Amino acid sequence: MSVETPAGRASNAMVSSDRLWQDIMALAEITEPHRPYTRRSFSDWFLDGRKWIETRFRDAGMSVRYDTAANMIGRLEGTEAGLPTIAIGSHSDTVPSGGRFDGILGVLAGLEVIRTIRERNIVTRHPIEIIDFLAEEPSEYGLSCVGSRAMCGHLPESTLALQNSEGESLRQAIARIGGNPDELASARRLDLAAFLELHIEQGRVLESSGTDLGLVSSIVGIVRLEIEFLGSADHAGATPFDLRRDALVAAASTIAAVRSIGEQYAAKGSGYFIATTGGIHVEPNAANVVPRLARLIVEARAEDAALLAAFVADIEETSNLASANARVERPVFRQLSDSLPAHCDPRLRAHMADAARFLELSSVSMASGAGHDSSFIAQIAPIAMAFVPSRDGRSHCPEEWTDPQQCADGAAILLETLLRVDRDEAFDRPSFITGNIVRTFA
Amino acid sequence: MSVETPAGRASNAMVSSDRLWQDIMALAEITEPHRPYTRRSFSDWFLDGRKWIETRFRDAGMSVRYDTAANMIGRLEGTEAGLPTIAIGSHSDTVPSGGRFDGILGVLAGLEVIRTIRERNIVTRHPIEIIDFLAEEPSEYGLSCVGSRAMCGHLPESTLALQNSEGESLRQAIARIGGNPDELASARRLDLAAFLELHIEQGRVLESSGTDLGLVSSIVGIVRLEIEFLGSADHAGATPFDLRRDALVAAASTIAAVRSIGEQYAAKGSGYFIATTGGIHVEPNAANVVPRLARLIVEARAEDAALLAAFVADIEETSNLASANARVERPVFRQLSDSLPAHCDPRLRAHMADAARFLELSSVSMASGAGHDSSFIAQIAPIAMAFVPSRDGRSHCPEEWTDPQQCADGAAILLETLLRVDRDEAFDRPSFITGNIVRTFA
Numbered sequence: 001m002s003v004e005t006p007a008g009r010a011s012n013a014m015v016s017s018d019r020l021w022q023d024i025m026a027l028a029e030i031t032e033p034h035r036p037y038t039r040r041s042f043s044d045w046f047l048d049g050r051k052w053i054e055t056r057f058r059d060a061g062m063s064v065r066y067d068t069a070a071n072m073i074g075r076l077e078g079t080e081a082g083l084p085t086i087a088i089g090s091h092s093d094t095v096p097s098g099g100r101f102d103g104i105l106g107v108l109a110g111l112e113v114i115r116t117i118r119e120r121n122i123v124t125r126h127p128i129e130i131i132d133f134l135a136e137e138p139s140e141y142g143l144s145c146v147g148s149r150a151m152c153g154h155l156p157e158s159t160l161a162l163q164n165s166e167g168e169s170l171r172q173a174i175a176r177i178g179g180n181p182d183e184l185a186s187a188r189r190l191d192l193a194a195f196l197e198l199h200i201e202q203g204r205v206l207e208s209s210g211t212d213l214g215l216v217s218s219i220v221g222i223v224r225l226e227i228e229f230l231g232s233a234d235h236a237g238a239t240p241f242d243l244r245r246d247a248l249v250a251a252a253s254t255i256a257a258v259r260s261i262g263e264q265y266a267a268k269g270s271g272y273f274i275a276t277t278g279g280i281h282v283e284p285n286a287a288n289v290v291p292r293l294a295r296l297i298v299e300a301r302a303e304d305a306a307l308l309a310a311f312v313a314d315i316e317e318t319s320n321l322a323s324a325n326a327r328v329e330r331p332v333f334r335q336l337s338d339s340l341p342a343h344c345d346p347r348l349r350a351h352m353a354d355a356a357r358f359l360e361l362s363s364v365s366m367a368s369g370a371g372h373d374s375s376f377i378a379q380i381a382p383i384a385m386a387f388v389p390s391r392d393g394r395s396h397c398p399e400e401w402t403d404p405q406q407c408a409d410g411a412a413i414l415l416e417t418l419l420r421v422d423r424d425e426a427f428d429r430p431s432f433i434t435g436n437i438v439r440t441f442a
Numbered sequence: 443m444s445v446e447t448p449a450g451r452a453s454n455a456m457v458s459s460d461r462l463w464q465d466i467m468a469l470a471e472i473t474e475p476h477r478p479y480t481r482r483s484f485s486d487w488f489l490d491g492r493k494w495i496e497t498r499f500r501d502a503g504m505s506v507r508y509d510t511a512a513n514m515i516g517r518l519e520g521t522e523a524g525l526p527t528i529a530i531g532s533h534s535d536t537v538p539s540g541g542r543f544d545g546i547l548g549v550l551a552g553l554e555v556i557r558t559i560r561e562r563n564i565v566t567r568h569p570i571e572i573i574d575f576l577a578e579e580p581s582e583y584g585l586s587c588v589g590s591r592a593m594c595g596h597l598p599e600s601t602l603a604l605q606n607s608e609g610e611s612l613r614q615a616i617a618r619i620g621g622n623p624d625e626l627a628s629a630r631r632l633d634l635a636a637f638l639e640l641h642i643e644q645g646r647v648l649e650s651s652g653t654d655l656g657l658v659s660s661i662v663g664i665v666r667l668e669i670e671f672l673g674s675a676d677h678a679g680a681t682p683f684d685l686r687r688d689a690l691v692a693a694a695s696t697i698a699a700v701r702s703i704g705e706q707y708a709a710k711g712s713g714y715f716i717a718t719t720g721g722i723h724v725e726p727n728a729a730n731v732v733p734r735l736a737r738l739i740v741e742a743r744a745e746d747a748a749l750l751a752a753f754v755a756d757i758e759e760t761s762n763l764a765s766a767n768a769r770v771e772r773p774v775f776r777q778l779s780d781s782l783p784a785h786c787d788p789r790l791r792a793h794m795a796d797a798a799r800f801l802e803l804s805s806v807s808m809a810s811g812a813g814h815d816s817s818f819i820a821q822i823a824p825i826a827m828a829f830v831p832s833r834d835g836r837s838h839c840p841e842e843w844t845d846p847q848q849c850a851d852g853a854a855i856l857l858e859t860l861l862r863v864d865r866d867e868a869f870d871r872p873s874f875i876t877g878n879i880v881r882t883f884a
Contacts, residue, residue, distance in 0.1 A: 203680030220679060224729055234835050236718040237662060237743045237811030238645030241705050243835070248719055249701050255694035263683050276678040277690055278729045280722060287666055287720045287739045297729045301679045369679030393676055393685070 069150030070179030089131030099400025345382030511592030512621030531573030541842025656829030714809030787824030
C-alpha cells in the first residue's frame with residue numbers, strides 16, 4: 001500500500017466539524033435505553049431516529065420522500081434541468097448494542113454536505129440526494145441491505161415473505177413504516193449519475209498506518225462455506241490412534257489450511273484477499289469422547305472473483321484430504337452464500353483522490369473487506385467509497401469510535417468529490433456498471 | 443501386540459452361558475422406562491436393581507451386607523480360617539441412556555462364578571466376595587467411583603459435602619441408601635488377598651483383531667488440561683492477516699499437535715499412550731468475526747506416568763508457540779485433573795493368562811484406557827482385570843453389546859483365575875501395592 005501524505009491538514013475544508021459531531025452525538029441519544037446504541041431497523045427507536053433526521057434534512061433545505069421500499073431520501077434540486085442525480089447515502093439503523101458511527105456517519109455527513117452547500121451559496125448543476133437506506137444491518141427478518149437491494153431491483157417476493165419471530169412478514173413491515181411493497185419495482189433507480197458513500201473503516205489499516213482516508217478500490221465479494229466432518233464418538237481412553245476417527249482433527253487441519261492458503265492468496269498480488277474460520281460446532285464436545293462431528297463455517301472475501309472460486313476449490317481438496325487422513329467422512333461441503341465483488345468507478349476514484357489532495361488529507365487505496373449498501377448500488381450506478389479510521393478497528397459495539405476531526409474529514413471528502421463530479425460532464429447521463437451482478441449478500 | 447490363539451474354544455468352561463445371559467437381560471429390564479438403559483446410582487431404579495441382585499446373591503448361597511459406604515457385598519466363606527478375601531467386583535449403576543453390560547457384566551459374572559462353584563461342589567480355601575461398588579459412573583453429586591474410593595480410604599469430608607441439584611449431599615445420599623457416612627473409615631479394607639474385575643472393553647481392539655480376551659496390564663493414568671487462547675474479535679472482512687489475532691488458529695495448531703505428539707508418544711514403546719482434544723469452546727463463534735477466544739479440553743492417558751508429565755510439558759511449549767505465531771495470548775494453561783496409572787499384579791496376570799490357555803481362549807495383553815473401580819482398589823490389594831469385546835467399540839449407549847458367549851468367556855476367566863489364586867499360597871496373606879497412589883480420578 002502506498003500512502004499519499006500531503007504536508008498540511010484539511011485547511012481547505014468548508015464543512016463544520018462541530019455541527020456534524022453534535023448531530024452524531026444527538027442521534028446517538030435515540031437508542032434503546034438499556035442497551036446503547038441500538039436502533040434496529042423497523043423498531044420504534046429506528047423510526048424516532050429517522051424522524052429526527054428527516055427534520056434536519058428539511059431544515060437544511062431538502063425535500064424528503066420515502067420510496068416504495070421505505071428508503072428515506074432527502075433531495076436538493078440542481079440548476080440544470082434533466083441531469084441525473086448524484087446520490088450520497090448510507091444507513092441509520094444499527095446492530096443490537098452497536099455503535100454511533102457505522103452507517104450513521106455516512107448519512108449525517110451527507111446532511112453536513114448539504115448544509116455547507118446551502119450556507120456557502122454553492123449551486124450544483126445536478127440534483128443531489130442523501131439516502132438513508134432501509135435495514136443495511138441484518139434485520140429481524142433475516143436479511144440485510146433491504147433498501148439498497150430494492151433500489152436495484154433485487155428484493156423478490158420470496159424475501160418479502162421472510163418473517164420475524166412475531167410472525168410479521170418483511171412485506172408487512174415495509175408497509176408499516178411507510179413503504180409500499182405492492183409497488184416495489186418503482187423503487188428501482190435508473191436516474192443516478194453517481195453514488196458516493198462515506199463509512200467508518202471497521203478495521204485497523206488506517207489507524208495503524210496513520211492515514212486520514214481510505215479510498216475504496218473495490219468492495220469484496222464474499223463466499224461462505226459450511227464443511228462438516230463425521231467420525232465416530234469412541235471412548236477417548238479405550239480407542240488407540242489407529243482405530244479412531246476424530247472429526248475435530250480433520251477440522252483443525254482445515255482451519256490451519258484456511259489460514260495458510262488464505263495468506264498465500266493474499267500475497268498473490270491480485271488484490272485484497274482474506275479468509276476466516278469464524279464458526280465451529282463439535283459433538284459430543286466432551287473431554288472423554290473422541291469428537292464424532294465437527295462443523296466449520298469458513299468465509300473468504302476478495303476483490304477478484306476468480307480468486308474466490310480458486311480458494312473454494314483448494315479448500316474442497318484440502319478438507320477432503322484432511323478427512324481421508326483422519327479416516328472420517330465429509331458429508332457436507334457447501335456454499336452458504338456467494339456474492340461477487342463490486343468495483344468502484346475509476347473516474348469517481350480519480351475525483352476522490354484529487355479531492356483528498358486538495359484537502360491535504362493523506363489517503364490510501366484499499367479494498368473494503370466489509371459489505372455495504374454501495375455493493376448493491378454498484379449494479380445501477382458508478383460508485384465510490386471513502387473510509388475514515390476506526391479506533392482499534394472496533395465496530396458493531398458501543399466502543400466504536402472515530403474522532404470529530406476524522407468525521408469532518410469524511411464529510412469534506414464527500415463535498416469536494418461531489419463538486420468535482422458535478423462539474424464533470426461525463427456524469428451528465430445515467431450510467432450502469434453492468435459487470436457487477438451481486439447474487440446474494442449476507 | 444502379540445495375540446495368543448489356542449486351537450479350540452472354551453470347551454473347559456464350567457459356567458452357564460444361558461444363565462448369565464438371562465440375568466443380564468433381566469437386570470436390563472429394571473430401567474427408567476423412557477430412556478433405557480438407565481439406573482443411575484442413588485435412584486429408585488438403581489435400588490430396585492440392587493434388590494434384584496441381592497436376592498440372586500442370596501439364592502446362590504452368599505451372605506449379603508452393605509458396608510458403611512453402601513457398597514453391596516456378597517460373601518461365600520472359605521474352608522481355611524484366617525485367610526484373606528479374594529474379591530471380584532464391578533458396578534451395577536449406569537450412565538443416563540447407557541448400556542446393559544458396562545459394570546453390570548462384572549457383577550453378574552461374579553454371581554455366575556459363585557453359582558458354578560456351588561453347583562459343582564467346588565470349595566475354596568479363601569473366602570470369596572462379589573462386590574457391587576457404589577456409583578462408579580459420574581453421579582449427580584459430581585463424583586465417580588464413590589464406593590471404590592471409600593474402600594481404599596479416599597472419600598474425604600470435602601467430597602461428602604458435594605450436593606446434587608436438589609441440594610442433597612453425598613453424605614445424606616449414602617445414608618439414605620443404607621450406608622453410614624459417620625463410620626466411613628470402617629469401609630476401608632485391609633483384608634483383601636486379591637481383586638479381580640471383568641469388564642467390557644469399550645473399544646475396538648479385541649473386535650478388530652478377533653481376540654477373545656484382553657488381559658489388562660495397567661489401567662492408565664489420566665491428565666486433563668484446559669488451554670485458553672485470547673485474541674481480538676475483529677471484523678473478518680476488514681482485518682488483514684497481518685493485523686488479526688485469531689484465537690481459533692492457535693487452537694487448531696494445538697489440536698493438531700496433541701494428535702501428532704500423542705502419536706509420537708504412542709510409538710515410543712513405553713506402553714499405551716493416547717491423547718485427545720475432546721472439547722472446544724469458541725467466542726463469538728460467528729461467521730464474520732475473527733474468533734476472540736478459544737478454549738480447549740485436552741486429555742492424555744498413559745500407563746507410564748513419566749510420559750504424561752513429558753506430554754504436558756510438550757503441549758505447554760507447543761501451545762505457547764502456537765499463541766505466539768497467531769499473536770494471541772494464552773491466559774490459561776492448567777491441569778483440571780491428574781491421576782496416576784494403576785498396574786496389574788504380575789502374579790495375578792500370570793494366573794489369568796494360564797486360565798485363558800486352559801479355556802482355549804485367545805488373549806492379548808493390553809492397557810485399559812478407561813478408568814475402573816480397580817484403579818482405586820489397586821491401592822489396597824493386588825489387582826487383575828480381563829476385558830471381553832465390545833461390538834463396534836460402542837459403550838455408554840443403548841447399542842452397547844457383547845455376545846452371550848463372550849460374556850460367558852468373561853465369567854469363565856474369572857472362575858479359572860479365582861481357582862488358581864485360591865491354590866496359590868502367595869495369596870494367603872493380605873497384600874498392598876504401595877506404589878499405586880491415585881490422587882484424583884475423573
